[in-house]
Amino acid sequence: MPLPSTLVAPIAVTPLWLIERVARTIFAGVLRAHPDLFERLGEYRQTRYCFSPSDLPLNFVVVPATRTLNVSRKPQKPASDACIEGPLVLLLGLLEGRCDADALFFSRDLTVTGDMEAMLALRNALDDSVIDLPEELGSLAGPLAPFVTGTARYIRKQALEGKAATWN
Template sequence: MPSLPPLLAKPVDLAPLWLVERLARLILSSVLKAHPDLFERLGDYRQTRYRFSPADLPLHFIVVPETRQLTVSRGHPPVADAAMTGPLVLLLGLLEGRCDADALFFSRDLSVTGDMEAMLALRNALDDSAIDLPSTLGTLAGPFSALVAGAARSIRSRALAERHATWN
């Protein structure tokens, strides 16, 4: 199962929670700017509280699409309507619509609990969105855009290749 390289995991683990949350909100805001209808495609599931818990980091991300709210916590997982747990690289691969969610679920690389219909609605919205996180990160990096985007693409490729993840 792929995991975040220790060189990246340790700084995230040690970073103040407010900093991790601010960065996550900045990334979400950039993604939504590039894909403004992403959450609209959820229909009735826009009010769902989605939790994403990376198995390789002691973090939990809660996203409420209707309010475009994102919170990050450590410790006990917060209450959510639908939750997904798995290695961060796979969660990010799903966000980009690059991995086969069904294969990852049935291979037990991902755990999904709660409202399965809400999670399916989110997966369908993401599958057609063509999100490119390395490009988003590069855009946020200003003059270091090419360097950051290239490094993010390299990390993504190596991490998903380890798993031989099925690409959509």
């Protein structure tokens, strides 16, 4: 399920520094809640992982060893060692372990390029993480946490309907 154009259009004109700041804040929150998230990567901690939502004009590059996240606009292709492309809701579903990566790959809902072993190592690292993005977003919302968490859970449920068969 691609994002509606009414959500994508504002992102195309939002300053990149603002998008990157929001993404880094969420990323830092996830890392605080899951400090050992990247420990299982071993030699792949140095890998530059690119996440390219097919329904957004953005790319996200994560380097586990330095705990950094950088955002770039498409069509620019950022330097990376392994890249996964697909609809944003599926990429987020993979992050949370709510989607079957193999099924999505073989159904061509996702495209993986570059170092496949690094991607498999990342998938295995995420298997044990039990990330709950609505909860993470709620933790950043202060007194609005219950509203933000509930709304994000509802959106996730609707967006992943039919895609939520987990691999773990």
